Amino acid sequence: MNTNFLRTKNTNFIKSINLLNSKRLSNLKLRRKTIPVYERIIDIVIQQAKELNEELANKIPLEQGADAPLFGKDGVLDSIALVTLIVAVEQAVEDEFDTALTIADEKAMSQKISPFRTVGSLAEYIQKLVKGEI
């Protein structure tokens, strides 16, 4: 039996699936671009905090949304957990915005009010970094 026909058909099928997937992906990216930057960042912070919570005994109360405390007076994270969260968020933000950034830079460390207090304050600080406002 001549299987070349089937092979060609199969290859074309895979090509069309790949094309469809790449179109879906670019549509998804386009759609995401219409979401405000802050929303995209806070989504990332919450997602990464959720993943971190799986390893934590003392969990971040994410039901409080943007007000969920992270680090400092009311925070639940110790310094190692904060490092873990910051690194994970940094990498996810780099991927989302196709950029390179350092969250724990000297500006963050010299802020009068730490940007690492809550989910919301962290997202706001990253938004400024991404937009080049600081």
Added chain:
Amino acid sequence: METPITLITGASKGIGKFLAQYYLRQGHRVIGCSRSDTDWKAEGYEHHLADVSHETDVKKLFSDIRRKYGKLDHLINNAGIASMNHFMLTPLAAAHKIFDTNFMGTFLFSREAAKLMKKQQYGRIVNFSTVAVPLKLEGEAIYAASKAAVISFTQVIARELADFGITVNAVGPAPVQTDLIAAVPKDKIQNLLDRQAIHKFAEFEDVANVIDFFIRKESAFITGQVLFLGGI
């Protein structure tokens, strides 16, 4: 076995070039970087142009590694510069330059590597010090100080990274015949060799041997150590 990913700084010449080719032969995927392009190419090797003390260059390099490979197994912080001079005649700009490359470069690469290695709870970082530190070599005050800083840094971050399965050690080569010592007067080098237990130059292979030991999977219990060559 998964191909190990090894990043070597200062890979365009000298020990860095040797190590890049050596680990390629061991079956590693080797990523090298330097300020200038290389005069060599090899399958399994990719070269990036980067100034090790330039944060943006370093972030971009690691971003590329993360996207392409998703992991890093070994970092060899080889890039280094030296300047032989009496300290009273050393310009501030020269001191900055030496510290930027030798210390800041090691710091930046270690920081970004640790972020990647932490994810996989495994990693080996090898830093470069020198026998000029314990031998307190006259004429190399700034160079030795920058390499002493590398030792302190190695020992402290070894503790900070221990819980993530990352080891950090340093090799302290005796003089190796490379560009780094080309400008150093012969009698000074001979004085230095005379103070070693084994009075001869180190070979590239001697340095590779120490790195091999540090990066072995079995060396998981070896961290914060500095191994000097030549019997210091």
